[in-house]
Structures are given as structure tokens and as C-alpha cells.
Amino acid sequence: MTKKDNIYANPQQQVKDFVFDDSVVDVFSDMIERSVPGYQTIISTIGHLAQSYVTDNSNIYDLGASLGAASLSIRRNVKSSNNTLYAIDYSQPMAEKCKKHLLSYKSSVATEVQCADALKVDITNASMVVLNFTLQFIAAELRSQLIENIYQGLKPGGILVLSEKLTFPDDKIHQTLNELHLDFKRAHGYSELEISQKRTAIENVMKPDSLKTHYNRLKQAGFKQYNQWYQCFNFCSIIAIKD
Structure with missing residues (x-):
């Protein structure tokens, strides 16, 4: 169940910076469902994309896998063979x-779960990489490096x-969304x-970018094909395909 x-239902004398500790992990499924509009649409679509893009004899990376929702969606949908998923x-x-969570579901996709810094992961022979609400928690000056590594x-x-999550250059649009x-x-x-x-706890930890910033970062890394495929309010998902 x-x-x-x-977590934030009672007044706190001092609201500490948000961390993914045991208390958050314990309620994370409920937290993200009630906080991120369209989350299940994104998760299910990641599975459909895996079915189309994951190829034989390749690796899959879910960076910032949290409880493994995206990884589970991938494992359920991959039709190729000899794949390894790194969560x-x-x-x-x-x-x-x-x-x-992942070991409770049997799949032909070999899976390794690691506690590691996404920036230090050696990404190789990948047919799919997922950054599902992860980049916004990484220091701004390191984000380009991660996208380039990918x-x-x-x-x-x-x-x-x-x-x-997105920011918007127009103040009125930003406030409305x-x-x-x-x-x-x-x-x-x-x-x-x-x-x-919750806003106080997370404002120093999660620093969203604009869509333009994301596009510029993808272009700088070498991607020529990229576009937003989903948006609900100030949350979006983008796909980028390597030539």
C-alpha cells in the first residue's frame, strides 16, 4: 500500500533543504503522483519509446532512477535481446x-541498480538514456557535462x-503556469x-531551466534532432536522438 x-503537513520551526532520505523514499510514490502532472503518461511513454529505440546488444541507462518507475516501464516493453539496464x-x-521494486518483476532485460553520481557513470554502447526529473537537481554548471557524456x-x-520542470522567460506566463x-x-x-x-525546502535544491536552455544544451552536446513531446503546465518531456 x-x-x-x-512530510510537510505540520508546521516546522526550521524547514531544511529537501533531501532524498528515508522519509522521502517512504512516501515518494504518493509525493510524485500528487506533485507532477502527467507523470504516469511520461512513464508509460518511456516504455513505448524503449520498445521502438532499444536495440539488440545495447545498454540502457536510467539516471536518477528514484524508485525505478521508468526502469520498470522499460523492462516491461523492451522487445530486443541481450540488453543491460543500469538504474x-x-x-x-x-x-x-x-x-x-525492479527485482520483483521478472524480465529478460538484465538489470543493475547502483548508488552512484550520474556524472561519474561511464555511459557506453547505449541505445537509450533516461533523465526523468533528474537534471534539475544537478548543479547548473555541471549539466552540460552530463548531457555531453550521454x-x-x-x-x-x-x-x-x-x-x-520548466521556467519561462515571460513573467506572466511563468506565474500563470x-x-x-x-x-x-x-x-x-x-x-x-x-x-x-515544500517550496521552501526545495528552492535551494532544485533549479529548473527554460526550454530554450535545454535545447541549447542539447545542440551544444551534438544533438541535431530534439523536440519537446509533452507538456502539462510547467512540466515537460523532451526527446533527443543521436544521428
Whole structure:
């Protein structure tokens, strides 16, 4: 049974920076469903993309795998043979629970769950790489390096799926979409106190970019084919394909 996220339900004298610790891992499934509009659409589509883009004798990387939702979707849909999926997460509690989730589902896709820094992962012979709401938690000055590492490790024809929260250059648009997102959270049971305290906890930890910044970063890394395939309010997902 999914545990309800009530981490910020009571007033906190000092709201600490958000971390993916045991308390977050314990309620993460509920937290992300009630916080990210369209999350299940993105997860299911990652599986469909895996079916189309993962090739025989290649590797798959889920960087920032959290509890393994994207990895599980991939494992359920891959039709090719002799693949290895690497599910990577920087949080030890998250990686441990991810491993339990993935091992509960039998698949022909060999899977390794690692607690590691995405920037230090040696990406090789990859037909698919997933960054599902991961890049925004990496220091801004290191993001280009990670995208470049992914590009270099992808095989020709390989795909990167990049899902992120967005900022917008127009203040009115930014405020409107942000308010729609807050309404989404209210509709899913979060109180004003929870919303406020979560915002305080995460504002120094998660630093979103604009769509233009993402596109510029992908282009700089070498991608020529990239486009947003999904957006709901201020959340989006992009695909980039290596020539």
C-alpha cells in the first residue's frame, strides 16, 4: 500500500533543504503522483519509446532512477535481446528500494541498480538514456557535462528522454503556469502549509531551466534532432536522438 506524503503537513520551526532520505523514499510514490502532472503518461511513454529505440546488444541507462518507475516501464516493453539496464540513483535509500521494486518483476532485460553520481557513470554502447526529473537537481554548471557524456555514450540512432520542470522567460506566463501547478497540488490534497513548506525546502535544491536552455544544451552536446513531446503546465518531456 502506498504511504501518504505528509512530510510537510505540520508546521516546522526550521524547514531544511529537501533531501532524498528515508522519509522521502517512504512516501515518494504518493509525493510524485500528487506533485507532477502527467507523470504516469511520461512513464508509460518511456516504455513505448524503449520498445521502438532499444536495440539488440545495447545498454540502457536510467539516471536518477528514484524508485525505478521508468526502469520498470522499460523492462516491461523492451522487445530486443541481450540488453543491460543500469538504474542509477545518488540516494542510497532510493537505490535500495529501487532494487527491491525492479527485482520483483521478472524480465529478460538484465538489470543493475547502483548508488552512484550520474556524472561519474561511464555511459557506453547505449541505445537509450533516461533523465526523468533528474537534471534539475544537478548543479547548473555541471549539466552540460552530463548531457555531453550521454551524447558520447549513445549509439547512432539512440535516444535520450529528458523530463524536467520548466521556467519561462515571460513573467506572466511563468506565474500563470506555476499557479496551475499549485492548483493541481491543491486538488490532490496538499494544504497551503504543505505547499509553502515544500517550496521552501526545495528552492535551494532544485533549479529548473527554460526550454530554450535545454535545447541549447542539447545542440551544444551534438544533438541535431530534439523536440519537446509533452507538456502539462510547467512540466515537460523532451526527446533527443543521436544521428
